Amino acid sequence: MNIVDNGQHKNELSSVINKDDPERLQRTIFVGNLPVSVIQKVNHKKLKTIFSQFGKIESVRFRSIAFSELLPRKLAFIKGKFHPERDVLNAYIVYKEKSSVQQAIAMNSQVFFGKHLRVDSVANPQNHDRKRTVFIGSLAFDAQEEELWSYFESCGEIENVRIVRDSKTNVGKGFAYVQFKERVSVELALKLNDTKLGTRKIRVMRCEKGNHVNSKSKIGKAKFGKELMEGVRVNSKYKHKKDNYYLSLAK
Known part of the structure; x- marks a missing residue:
């Protein structure tokens, strides 16, 4: 990303991409400042519709979700216990083809449900000026x-x-x-x-060197964990009682 908190994104990436699968990283984009409402089935479809114009999507994972209660993440998510003062989250979208990534970056700064998106390649983030x-x-x-x-x-x-x-x-x-x-x-x-x-x-x-900004994100050099994904992925395994659609929460 152009401007990142490397600590936060390293933690996210360690659970997003398998360390033995760098090719998958090349097909992944980061999308920041998404409204929490994107988790709802209808809005999730709108998100996929917008980004699928650049190519077929393999998976979408939501990260940086703030919860209002100290519950296990999966339970808090299913119960919809989102923090009222933190109404945005991040996502990692993996495409089927690497060529889709550069096209999808065009969505950076575009408005989605009243939020300006931050979109960048995970493997090859843009230089920060x-x-x-x-x-x-x-x-x-x-x-x-x-x-x-x-x-x-x-x-x-x-x-x-x-x-x-x-x-x-x-x-x-x-x-x-x-x-x-x-x-x-x-x-x-x-x-x-x-x-x-x-x-x-x-x-x-x-913006000076001492102001906590790196000239280029080290997001692509993160130390990847064993799990392929850890966040929240939407697919067809577990039924969400409140919104009547299916969720899969990686372990």
Whole structure:
């Protein structure tokens, strides 16, 4: 990804791709900032319809789901115990053909159910350009990506927004990155330093090496675990009583 929290994505990838199957990784894309409602059968179909225009999909896995109760993940998912203040999640979509990946990346920054998507190749993530990026500090821990999209859109066209979150709780760590399509937008964004976003005054700085951003994601170099997938995969094994469709939850 252009801007990533490597710790979080390494943890996710360790359960997404088998270490002995690098070819599968080449066929996988990351989709971030998806609305939680995409888990519902009708919305899941819409997600697959949009991304299947780039090729046949082998599987879809949802990750970074925040739950409201301390229950086993599978049980919390089936009961729909999603955290009310964390209404987005990530997904990994595996295509049948590697050629579909580059085409699917065109969905980056497109709006899906009111959320700007972050889409990138897992094996070959896009380079991050610090000169087109600003660091945002002093964010509220419950800040959402869409707030930043709205706040900085007057500065120029945005390529992606990334709030860095705790890998276990999915709660924000209080800082984020906004990458623009043009470098001139950075100068305009810097003028928003010490202005209020919500109830807090935010810090807006040039993106430097010490600001927790890597020049290129190491997502493709993650240490893969034994399980092929661990998240939530939709297929036809287990019936979801609430929505009357089928779920398979990997072990």
